[in-house]
Amino acid sequence: MAHTTLSDPRVDAGTKNDAVALRGLTKSFGKVQAVKNLDLSVKPGEVVAFLGPNGAGKTSTVDMILGLSKPDAGEVTIYGMAPHVAISRGQVAAVMQTGGLLRDLTVRETVVLTATLFPGARPADEVLERAGILNIGDRRVGKCSGGQQQRLRFALALLPDPDLLILDEPTTGMDVEGRRDFWNAIRKDAATGRTVIFATHYLEEADAYADRIVLIREGEIVADGTAAEIKNLASGRTVRATVTHLDREALTAVPGVDSIEERGDGVLIHASDSDAVARYLLTATDARDLEITSHNLEDAFLALTSSKGIS
Missing domain, CATH: 3.30.70.100 (Alpha-Beta Plaits)
Structure with a gap:
């Protein structure tokens, strides 16, 4: 099925004015073509939900945006730069489903240690407060709930003060209250103008928090628009x-x-x-x-x- 853009066209030549530009992106694993000639533009300040069933190509696309894998064909640019350049400049951060947190460190120790990796990192208490976990700074990571650990990953992602934040199934394993609190923290931070792209299986999250929804099926974008526009496609x-x-x-x-x-x-x-x-x-x-x-x-x-x- 052809890529359906529902509101004003967003796919253009892919300039430095795009937060993310994907052009002809293709990725195969053996005989399986996970991503098929995919085009996508995301403008600065957009909150975009990237949705699709298991095996649709979401994670493969996110990995290429983050420079974790290389496309077989096509191009990824972030603010007009190659992913590794934007990442090295601290313009990109990610909150993934899982991550290597050290269970014996406290929450604050984890942030302080990670901050040493970023020149000019934001203060530890600032990112802890923005992630909503300043009050548990002295708690050992191993004693934190799944939702609190995800908030800690969010705090770590905020350390370089990135322009682009990638969230890959960030609330998997959280209870309803934890998911709501996490998204309130994300949305409050996004209100400062940060670009956010997130993949999720929880459709209500996309409906409630995304400015724009991109649907992918079998490695191809099948719809792109606001939640209301996407709903209208189901006649x-x-x-x-x-x-x-x-x-x-x-x-x-x-x-x-x-x-x-x-x-x-x-x-x-x-x-x-x-x-x-x-x-x-x-x-x-x-x-x-x-x-x-x-x-x-x-x-x-x-x-x-x-x-x-x-x-």
């Missing part, structure tokens, strides 16, 4: 109602009906013309408690990243 709506005696054959004949699910005395109808379905139910049946809902981000994600995609 149709869902009609729910309680119906005592349902004539399934008659309902199927209503224009726009795509599928019907019966659940006890309730019915769930997916339809491209929800108004026609509602009129039928209200005039030809004893339907009550009728409700019409639009598709959510999960519906769009499944439709766009399935093997068939949206035609």
Whole structure:
């Protein structure tokens, strides 16, 4: 499926004005082509969610942005520079799913030690406060929860005061409260103008915190736009109602009906013309408690990243 850009075109020649520019990016592992001629531009200050199912090519793309692997073809530039140059200048930092934290050090000792790697690093207490863990600075890392350790990785990423922050599944293993607190810290920091690109399996995070969502399937971008624009690609709506005696054959004949699910005395109808379905139910049946809902981000994600995609 072709790359669908939903709002103003963002893919351009890839200049120094882009925070990240990917041009014709291709990466294979043996016979498996993980990334296929991918083009993407991210402007400074954007918060971009990079979404796709397992094996879609997200991690392979992130690894190439971070200079952890080289593309077979194409180019990656960060603020007009090669990844290793931008990283050496402290313009890029990352919060990954896991990382080599030393369990016997305290939180503050970990930050102070890591700060020695960056000339002009931000003060330890400043990044701890911005990550929301200043109050546990004296706690040993091994005694921290998974969410607290992820916040510590966030604090470490802030030390060089990067222009670009990459987050790869940063809240995996966190509970609901931990995820919310982590994202509040990220969003507050992003409000200063930092560019953020994050990959996540939690679609509600993308819906709540991203300015823009990029969907990837089988190594190719299939949609690119705001959360509202992405949702609109999953055409149709869902009609729910309680119906005592349902004539399934008659309902199927209503224009726009795509599928019907019966659940006890309730019915769930997916339809491209929800108004026609509602009129039928209200005039030809004893339907009550009728409700019409639009598709959510999960519906769009499944439709766009399935093997068939949206035609």
